[in-house]
Amino acid sequence: MHILLLSFYFDPDLSAGSFRMTGLVEALQRQSGAEVRIDVLTTQPNRYASYSQIALPEEVRGAVTVKRFALPAHRSGFLDQSRAFAAYAYQVIKATRGSQYDLVFATSSRLLTAALGALVASRLRAPLYLDIRDIFVDTLQDVLSPLAARLMMPVFRLVEKMTMRRAVHINLVSAGFLGYFSDRYPGVCFSVIPNGIDDVFMGVDYAKEAVGSKTIVLYAGNIGEGQGLVRIIPGLAKAFRDTHEFWVVGDGGQRSQLESAVSDLSNVKIMSPVSRKDLVELYRNSDILFLHLNDYSAFRKVLPSKLFEYAATGKPIIAGVAGYAALFLQHLDGAVTFKPCNLGDAVAAFRIVKLGTVSRESFVERNRRTQLAKDLADSVLAVAKSRKIRA
Numbered sequence: 001m002h003i004l005l006l007s008f009y010f011d012p013d014l015s016a017g018s019f020r021m022t023g024l025v026e027a028l029q030r031q032s033g034a035e036v037r038i039d040v041l042t043t044q045p046n047r048y049a050s051y052s053q054i055a056l057p058e059e060v061r062g063a064v065t066v067k068r069f070a071l072p073a074h075r076s077g078f079l080d081q082s083r084a085f086a087a088y089a090y091q092v093i094k095a096t097r098g099s100q101y102d103l104v105f106a107t108s109s110r111l112l113t114a115a116l117g118a119l120v121a122s123r124l125r126a127p128l129y130l131d132i133r134d135i136f137v138d139t140l141q142d143v144l145s146p147l148a149a150r151l152m153m154p155v156f157r158l159v160e161k162m163t164m165r166r167a168v169h170i171n172l173v174s175a176g177f178l179g180y181f182s183d184r185y186p187g188v189c190f191s192v193i194p195n196g197i198d199d200v201f202m203g204v205d206y207a208k209e210a211v212g213s214k215t216i217v218l219y220a221g222n223i224g225e226g227q228g229l230v231r232i233i234p235g236l237a238k239a240f241r242d243t244h245e246f247w248v249v250g251d252g253g254q255r256s257q258l259e260s261a262v263s264d265l266s267n268v269k270i271m272s273p274v275s276r277k278d279l280v281e282l283y284r285n286s287d288i289l290f291l292h293l294n295d296y297s298a299f300r301k302v303l304p305s306k307l308f309e310y311a312a313t314g315k316p317i318i319a320g321v322a323g324y325a326a327l328f329l330q331h332l333d334g335a336v337t338f339k340p341c342n343l344g345d346a347v348a349a350f351r352i353v354k355l356g357t358v359s360r361e362s363f364v365e366r367n368r369r370t371q372l373a374k375d376l377a378d379s380v381l382a383v384a385k386s387r388k389i390r391a
Contacts, residue, residue: 001036001384003028004096004126006106006117008088010042010066012053014273016195016305017133020173021107023198023369025064027377033063036381039101040066041092046084047273067095089116096120103384105129111136115159118166127387129380130167135180135298136160142296143225164188169383171376176301176324193376195305196369200276201312206284206357214245214267215355217318218286220279221306224252228294228341232320234261235343237268240350246290249274249282283313287355292320295340303328311335312364314357318349334358 005025009018021040028038045053059066069091071084089112104126106117114130121128137160141149164170164185171191172178182190217236223229229248237246248258248270255270262268274282283289289310293299300323307325310317317335319325320342329335336353338345 001032001102002100003036003038003380003384004099004101004104004120004124005038005040006092006104006113006120007040007042008085008108008113009047010040010068012055013043013045013047014276015047017107017109018047019198019369020131020133020195020305020373023196023373024376024380027370027373028380029062029064031374031377031381036063036384038064040064041095042066042068043084043088044068044070046071085112092116092120093123096124099124101126103127103129103380103387105131105380107131107133109133109136111156111160111163115163118163121166127168127383128166129383130164130170131173131376132170132177132181133173135177135301138180138298138301139226139296142298161185168387169379171379173305174301174303174324176303180301191379193372193379194303194367195308196367196372197308197312197364198276198369201280201283201309202364202368204280204284204313206313206315208285208287212245215240215243215288216245216247216286217288217290218247218249218282219290219292220249220282221291221304222252223248223250223255223258225254226294226296226299227252227254227292229292230254230258230261231294231341232292232343232346233258233268234265236346236350237262237265239343239347241265241267244350245269247271247282247286249279283315286315288316288318288350288353289313290318293322293325293340295322295342299340300324307332308367311360311367314360316353316355316358318346318353320346332363333360 007017007021009015011018011022045055055068057068069088071087101124104117104121106114108114117128137156140156167188169189171193173194175192233246246268251273259270291306303325319329319337320340321337322340326337329337336349338349
């Protein structure tokens, strides 16, 4: 059996998609050994311009071949990212010309990798399995201007429709997505297998070594429009100027805007992305882990992958989220939520949160990446085998 896997991000890149797909490929190898050959077509590490890694353009890992395509230099702008994806898509189409696969698998947060998977699957006459990590059309509706929305939304809705209808199976990372997709595409088979906790964050003593005079609040992740940090961090830093220090670790399209907004605040420290080993140390040295999503209706359906990682530390979590993510956190000990972009509500959350660690062993065991990756691998192999038998 021969499977093609398309992922814009892959090991050693720093992104939820990279970690998820690396875990899946490892699980597929464990499940099938040499019986299944897997070709991974991805990119050279490019998630953050401020954090670069060198990776081999082609790497063979047993029955797995990973090909990493070079991209033009880009940052977080829409045009830059469009050019980067166009370069990736061109190289994928070129590399798969004349190939034969029993299944095409594509993971996607911004729809286009899923659409590329649908195109490749159609050209190769292969079944398509999609792993959807966000509702791109829903999100785009919130961020575009009214004029841009009128011009672009019909096109993206059509792309989504053609892509989803081409799939024989769609996995969703959030149960909050299920209503949206099942209503629009009732003939497709769906599953829900979320993100999980990687081994690097498990079995670690997160007890803080040095106790300072201020409470350390850590945010680790993307700094973009979707996170809306510029709408909440400056206000929180001012409200807790004398008692809290805010560490923001990451990069993205709104980093410079956030830096300008906190330039006069000595209790905010913005750091570039770090390796996961260094991130563990930052978790250990923090008191509260912070998460925030912008106040968009589309984000009421998402479940941020960072929550799983945060949960493994046992440290208090304060999250500005709504909808499904807020409901999810109601069942997590030591987590406090507030309304996104609502400073008064956020200040209240900081005042009631209890410092110190809590046990989340049952949650961590349920959400180990290795187990969830095995579940996803089982699903992928079952679809591939059933389609091969029918053929």
